[in-house]
Amino acid sequence: MSALPKKSSRVLTLLGRLAALAAVYAFFAILTPAGKGFTSDANTQLMLQDISVVAMAAIGMTIVIIAGGIDLSAGSAIALAMITTAYVLDLGPEGNKLVTAHPVLLPLGAVAAAIGVSVFIGFLNGALVTWLRIVPFIITLGSMQMARGFAKLVANEQNIYPPAEVQDLWIARLLDPSKNLYTWPFLPVAVWLVIGAALFTALFLRYTRLGRHIFALGSNEKTAVLCGVPVARTKILVYMIGGLFSGLAGVLFFARLGAIGQPTEAIGYELFVIAAAVIGGASLLGGRGTILGTMIGALIITILRNGGVKMGWPQYTQEIVMGAVIVVAVAIDNLRQRGRT
Amino acid sequence: MTDSAAAPLLTVHGVRKAFGATQALKGVDLTLARGEVLALIGENGAGKSTLMKVLSGAHAADDGEMSLEGAPYRPAGPLHARSLGVCMIYQELALAPHLSAMENILLGIEPTRGPFMDWGRAREIARRALDEVGLTALDPATLVEDLSIAERQLVEIARAVAVGCKVLVLDEPTSSLTQRDVQALFALVRRLKARGVAIVYISHALEEIEALCDRFTVMRDGETVGAGVVGQVPVHRIIALMVGREVADLYPRSPRVAGEPILELKTLAGAKFPRAASLTLRRGEVVGIAGLIGSGRTETLRALFGLDPVGGGEIHVRGRLAPPAGPGARWAQGIGLVSEDRKTEGLAQNLSIAENLTLSHLDGLGPWGLVRPSRQNAAAEPWIKAFPIKCQGGEQPVEALSGGNQQKVAIARLLHHDCDVLLLDEPTRGIDVGSKAQIYAWIDKLAVGDPAAGKAPKAVLVVSSYLPELLGICDRIAVMTRGVLGEARPVAGWTEHSLMLAATGQDQAA
Numbered sequence: 111m112s113a114l115p116k117k118s119s120r121v122l123t124l125l126g127r128l129a130a131l132a133a134v135y136a137f138f139a140i141l142t143p144a145g146k147g148f149t150s151d152a153n154t155q156l157m158l159q160d161i162s163v164v165a166m167a168a169i170g171m172t173i174v175i176i177a178g179g180i181d182l183s184a185g186s187a188i189a190l191a192m193i194t195t196a197y198v199l200d201l202g203p204e205g206n207k208l209v210t211a212h213p214v215l216l217p218l219g220a221v222a223a224a225i226g227v228s229v230f231i232g233f234l235n236g237a238l239v240t241w242l243r244i245v246p247f248i249i250t251l252g253s254m255q256m257a258r259g260f261a262k263l264v265a266n267e268q269n270i271y272p273p274a275e276v277q278d279l280w281i282a283r284l285l286d287p288s289k290n291l292y293t294w295p296f297l298p299v300a301v302w303l304v305i306g307a308a309l310f311t312a313l314f315l316r317y318t319r320l321g322r323h324i325f326a327l328g329s330n331e332k333t334a335v336l337c338g339v340p341v342a343r344t345k346i347l348v349y350m351i352g353g354l355f356s357g358l359a360g361v362l363f364f365a366r367l368g369a370i371g372q373p374t375e376a377i378g379y380e381l382f383v384i385a386a387a388v389i390g391g392a393s394l395l396g397g398r399g400t401i402l403g404t405m406i407g408a409l410i411i412t413i414l415r416n417g418g419v420k421m422g423w424p425q426y427t428q429e430i431v432m433g434a435v436i437v438v439a440v441a442i443d444n445l446r447q448r449g450r451t
Numbered sequence: 452m453t454d455s456a457a458a459p460l461l462t463v464h465g466v467r468k469a470f471g472a473t474q475a476l477k478g479v480d481l482t483l484a485r486g487e488v489l490a491l492i493g494e495n496g497a498g499k500s501t502l503m504k505v506l507s508g509a510h511a512a513d514d515g516e517m518s519l520e521g522a523p524y525r526p527a528g529p530l531h532a533r534s535l536g537v538c539m540i541y542q543e544l545a546l547a548p549h550l551s552a553m554e555n556i557l558l559g560i561e562p563t564r565g566p567f568m569d570w571g572r573a574r575e576i577a578r579r580a581l582d583e584v585g586l587t588a589l590d591p592a593t594l595v596e597d598l599s600i601a602e603r604q605l606v607e608i609a610r611a612v613a614v615g616c617k618v619l620v621l622d623e624p625t626s627s628l629t630q631r632d633v634q635a636l637f638a639l640v641r642r643l644k645a646r647g648v649a650i651v652y653i654s655h656a657l658e659e660i661e662a663l664c665d666r667f668t669v670m671r672d673g674e675t676v677g678a679g680v681v682g683q684v685p686v687h688r689i690i691a692l693m694v695g696r697e698v699a700d701l702y703p704r705s706p707r708v709a710g711e712p713i714l715e716l717k718t719l720a721g722a723k724f725p726r727a728a729s730l731t732l733r734r735g736e737v738v739g740i741a742g743l744i745g746s747g748r749t750e751t752l753r754a755l756f757g758l759d760p761v762g763g764g765e766i767h768v769r770g771r772l773a774p775p776a777g778p779g780a781r782w783a784q785g786i787g788l789v790s791e792d793r794k795t796e797g798l799a800q801n802l803s804i805a806e807n808l809t810l811s812h813l814d815g816l817g818p819w820g821l822v823r824p825s826r827q828n829a830a831a832e833p834w835i836k837a838f839p840i841k842c843q844g845g846e847q848p849v850e851a852l853s854g855g856n857q858q859k860v861a862i863a864r865l866l867h868h869d870c871d872v873l874l875l876d877e878p879t880r881g882i883d884v885g886s887k888a889q890i891y892a893w894i895d896k897l898a899v900g901d902p903a904a905g906k907a908p909k910a911v912l913v914v915s916s917y918l919p920e921l922l923g924i925c926d927r928i929a930v931m932t933r934g935v936l937g938e939a940r941p942v943a944g945w946t947e948h949s950l951m952l953a954a955t956g957q958d959q960a961a
Contacts, residue, residue, distance in 0.1 A: 317821045319813050326810050329799035335758065336790055337811040338779030397801050
């Protein structure tokens with residue numbers, strides 16, 4: 111969705127990514143022992159759930175990376191948003207929970223609180239990067255630790271189990287793990303949400319002034335300054351958008367876990383999210399990346415993680431394969447880039 | 452040296468080199484004698500760099516023959532070429548900044564005693580090499596990062612001297628040097644020449660070539676299109692060879708009428724430089740600012756444009772006070788700036804031409820304030836045609852263009868924005884003569900305006916270190932000396948000599 115390469119080369123790149131996705135899926139579909147059910151409905155359901163979380167967060171990460179930044183706090187922000195959601199839904203004394211009285215309003219409030227918290231983390235990230243002029247890697251490394259700490263603090267270092275009636279509310283059904291069918295029209299609501307958000311963001315990046323400014327900022331900050339782009343404001347907004355999507359991913363994660371809050375979940379998630387964007391063609395040097403590519407990257411990452419388990423690979427094999435795929439994907443991208451110029 | 456002077460040291464015959472479908476060299480011939488300085492000239496993209504890379508072993512030729520001292524010369528790589536005595540000094544210096552001058556000089560040729568470094572001999576070799584290039588006062592243990600650009604360049608030449616080079620290639624060696632350093636470099640080149648070293652000197656500056664070189668060879672489109680003895684061929688012929696057509700007048704100057712003042716600086720000061728810059732710029736005028744590097748010329752433009760803080764003084768735009776503001780506000784006031792550094796500041800290299808060209812002015816490119824990429828391309832198209840910018844279309848990334856065409860994109864941004872005041876900082880630095888001529892023609896066109904098409908004359912303020920250019924295109928020139936801008940006087944009253952005197956502060960009479 112960057113306006114960079116010629117149309118034909120853009121289509122070619124996309125086809126290459128789709129082919130890689132198909133190859134990864136086919137690899138596991140063929141090689142996984144039949145009894146493990148890699149292609150079964152239940153497993154497909156499971157993968158759709160995992161994809162939703164990674165893909166939602168990856169949309170925000172792509173914007174941050176295009177703008178020349180990085181957000182290591184994404185995993186912790188997901189956890190904090192999930193804990194915030196659970197915390198709000200668990201408000202009220204035992205036996206007389208608020209959610210019983212306000213089954214519609216309270217989930218909305220929970221989502222608003224979760225997003226508010228994660229957007230605030232994004233604001234801090236952006237503001238500190240801009241005002242202190244410290245590289246985003248360091249700032250978000252700090253906020254990653256802090257957000258994780260706050261998640262544990264809010265949860266009192268325990269899992270939060272909101273009352274059972276939450277299980278039947280829409281917020282838990284965004285990604286109901288107990289159902290072995292794709293539900294709603296064809297796909298879980300969360301998947302539709304991701305598709306909608308991806309489409310909206312892709313159009314936003316391509317057709318709005320802010321979108322064009324984000325590419326310019328990531329490609330060359332000095333040029334952006336020279337051309338009158340409000341760089342400080344744009345940067346802070348970019349990290350806030352990143353936080354927004356981490357927050358949404360946190361709400362989905364809450365549903366994914368069966369409507370509970372676990373403060374120690376989603377550790378290291380930022381790496382999957384970054385990997386999804388990078389496999390999708392985003393450049394950590396900034397100025398380059400597409401939402402569609404990132405979505406394909408998120409699919410590849412999720413299939414790899416799921417397939418590795420189904421194949422009965424030990425943890426270390428999964429890690430080695432995952433690492434190799436990331437390196438190979440980026441290497442191929444680099445070679446293609448060099449070939450063009 | 453018993454060889455007769457007639458036997459060439461190095462010959463290149465029919466060398467060809469292709470990169471994929473691009474034929475970079477289509478048959479190049481070159482001869483080089485001992486103790487000779489050969490100027491290699493041509494526009495960017497003519498194949499000079501490729502030829503030099505073939506010569507220094509970085510690329511292997513596809514076809515053709517080379518010989519060195521009568522023997523076939525086929526370098527397997529840069530190290531091999533060095534060991535045979537062919538050394539290359541690139542424009543971007545290739546030194547390790549965290550190592551000392553000595554360590555850099557000896558890189559790859561470290562003297563050893565058994566398995567150990569022989570530091571005594573190392574110091575001796577480094578000392579001798581540094582002395583030869585004129586760095587007699589430099590401690591060989593100084594870290595390269597603590598050296599000035601000029602000193603680094605000399606260290607790099609010392610590295611070539613230390614391996615006993617016979618052929619030294621200098622690629623645009625003066626592009627980042629001050630006038631004094633240039634003179635020191637010229638003296639060194641003459642010393643090496645007297646010792647029998649053959650030198651290939653690549654430069655865009657024809658007056659440097661006249662001052663230093665014996666013969667010249669011109670390249671165009673991967674071929675050698677002409678050669679001759681410097682001084683025997685008039686400059687306009689050389690330019691015609693480079694460009695492939697006659698350039699009637701490098702500095703066109705239509706009759707211009709200075710209109711109302713549009714930009715006034717009143718003792719403008721920056722954080723450090725400038726200290727006091729006063730100037731009135733009118734529509735229909737091209738005003739130049741001359742001065743030494745570091746005298747505060749660039750800083751004046753940057754403070755005025757809001758890229759650097761303003762320390763004092765006033766800026767008036769169209770007769771109204773314009774308080775210090777950021778670049779965004781300046782663009783809105785109809786002022787545009789072309790940065791002296793198009794690589795790291797002027798252009799976003801991996802974005803498209805259209806993206807770069809429209810970045811400051813994305814209005815009107817779609818409904819409801821949206822920006823449609825197709826409209827961005829359409830907006831860039833007329834400028835690509837009019838300049839013309841040599842490219843495959845507005846969607847091509849800027850990094851794929853030659854320096855001259857990149858610079859045209861940077862200037863076209865101001866035209867797309869329809870700025871009334873154009874601030875141009877070193878607008879033609881390091882670009883080929885053809886592009887220079889086109890840029891000069893545009894500056895003239897903008898200053899004159901086109902009443903028939905409803906285009907009012909623009910005001911242009913040019914900072915340049917290239918005096919012939921300033922004298923050629925400006926109506927008035929002011930000289931900056933240690934942060935203070937002198938009076939802008941009509942160009943007829945200036946000569947290169949008087950400009951230099953004023954720049955060095957010896958023009959007290961003024």
